[in-house]
Amino acid sequence: MGNGGHSDSLSVLNMPAITATAPGKIILFGEHAVVYGEPAIAAPVMQVRARAVVSAQPNRPPGWINLQAPDIGLDTIWDDLAQDHPLHVLVKLVLEAIHIDPPPALTLRITSTIPIASGLGSGAAVSVSVIRALTRFLGRTLPDDNISELAFEVEKLHHGSPSGIDNTVVTFEKPIYYRRKLSAGKGEMQPIEVPEPFTIVIGDTGISSPTAAAVADVHKSWQADQEGFEELFRKTGEIAHRARQAIEDGNLNALGPLMNENQEMLIEMGVSSPDLEQLIHAARRAGAHGAKLSGGGRGGNMIALVSQANQASVAQALSRAGAVNIITTKVSSTHEGEKSS
Numbered sequence: 001m002g003n004g005g006h007s008d009s010l011s012v013l014n015m016p017a018i019t020a021t022a023p024g025k026i027i028l029f030g031e032h033a034v035v036y037g038e039p040a041i042a043a044p045v046m047q048v049r050a051r052a053v054v055s056a057q058p059n060r061p062p063g064w065i066n067l068q069a070p071d072i073g074l075d076t077i078w079d080d081l082a083q084d085h086p087l088h089v090l091v092k093l094v095l096e097a098i099h100i101d102p103p104p105a106l107t108l109r110i111t112s113t114i115p116i117a118s119g120l121g122s123g124a125a126v127s128v129s130v131i132r133a134l135t136r137f138l139g140r141t142l143p144d145d146n147i148s149e150l151a152f153e154v155e156k157l158h159h160g161s162p163s164g165i166d167n168t169v170v171t172f173e174k175p176i177y178y179r180r181k182l183s184a185g186k187g188e189m190q191p192i193e194v195p196e197p198f199t200i201v202i203g204d205t206g207i208s209s210p211t212a213a214a215v216a217d218v219h220k221s222w223q224a225d226q227e228g229f230e231e232l233f234r235k236t237g238e239i240a241h242r243a244r245q246a247i248e249d250g251n252l253n254a255l256g257p258l259m260n261e262n263q264e265m266l267i268e269m270g271v272s273s274p275d276l277e278q279l280i281h282a283a284r285r286a287g288a289h290g291a292k293l294s295g296g297g298r299g300g301n302m303i304a305l306v307s308q309a310n311q312a313s314v315a316q317a318l319s320r321a322g323a324v325n326i327i328t329t330k331v332s333s334t335h336e337g338e339k340s341s
């Protein structure tokens with residue numbers, strides 16, 4: 001690490017608090033297969049967000065960092081956190097990336113309305129909001145590509161072998177078609193144009209399900225039956241490819257059936273669950289055009305494609321079938337005024 005150019009007390013006194021936020025996300029098509037190099041489609045969920053606020057602590061010595069994350073009961077000094085704690089690693093990576101050591105004393109407070117371990121990308125959103133707030137507070141900016149790469153490093157601690165789709169969609173805050181490049185270790189994303197925005201109802205089973213466990217189980221099943229699983233992944237990739245075409249053509253009638261087909265693949269991969277199935281079937285019975293799990297599976301959230309006419313009845317049906325939280329969100333290429341500043 002390098003210079004301590006931002007640590008003199010006068011500049012600290014003048015440093016305003018900086019806030020940055022990042023959205024949740026859903027995977028519309030292709031989860032799990034994306035880990036094996038197939039394409040997938042994800043979209044941001046603007047209604048739920050992680051928020052990081054960085055403020056100066058002029059009475060403390062340089063290098064003093066107070067980390068507050070009340071949602072997980074954390075209030076500690078950064079140096080006291082285990083070296084492999086994701087928040088320890090995250091702050092270290094940011095300071096290294098912008099060559100500031102030590103930073104002026106500061107408090108970093110993280111809050112989030114994104115449910116944890118439920119497939120809505122809370123880990124990636126926390127990382128991206130922290131990276132943006134810290135760098136801006138310290139007078140630096142990082143391009144989005146670098147922000148996404150830093151968040152990806154932290155995703156590895158959460159997931160083991162992440163595809164990189166979460167950090168990418170959460171950083172760029174637009175619908176994306178994403179493909180992991182197995183050789184390069186990093187993914188390639190293309191923004192998707194959405195000429196006909198569409199509405200998704202998200203239903204939460206309330207069962208927290210760490211993605212790492214589901215990804216590890218799929219890996220074991222793949223090892224036991226490589227041919228069978230590669231066929232499942234290939235078919236899932238094809239569905240994602242057709243879905244992209246349908247979205248870009250504004251052909252929403254094709255999307256629902258593709259979601260249902262994708263769900264069949266996920267069942268065969270062994271990542272659905274009775275609770276997810278219950279919500280998925282309730283949504284379809286109430287008129288949803290298609291429904292599937294979203295994210296790692298085994299619990300967490302499912303998504304349903306709805307129209308204006310049946311959006312309320314699908315949400316009601318999900319609630320009656322046991323969903324503990326319901327979010328209605330629009331997938332669109334523009335979110336006027338909503339991207340974090």
Ligand code: PMV
Nearest residue numbers: 031032119162163211295296
């Ligand atoms: O973080 P989650 O639960 O949304 O899962 C991400 C999707 C997976 O394909 C299961 C894993 C990955 O890294 O892409």
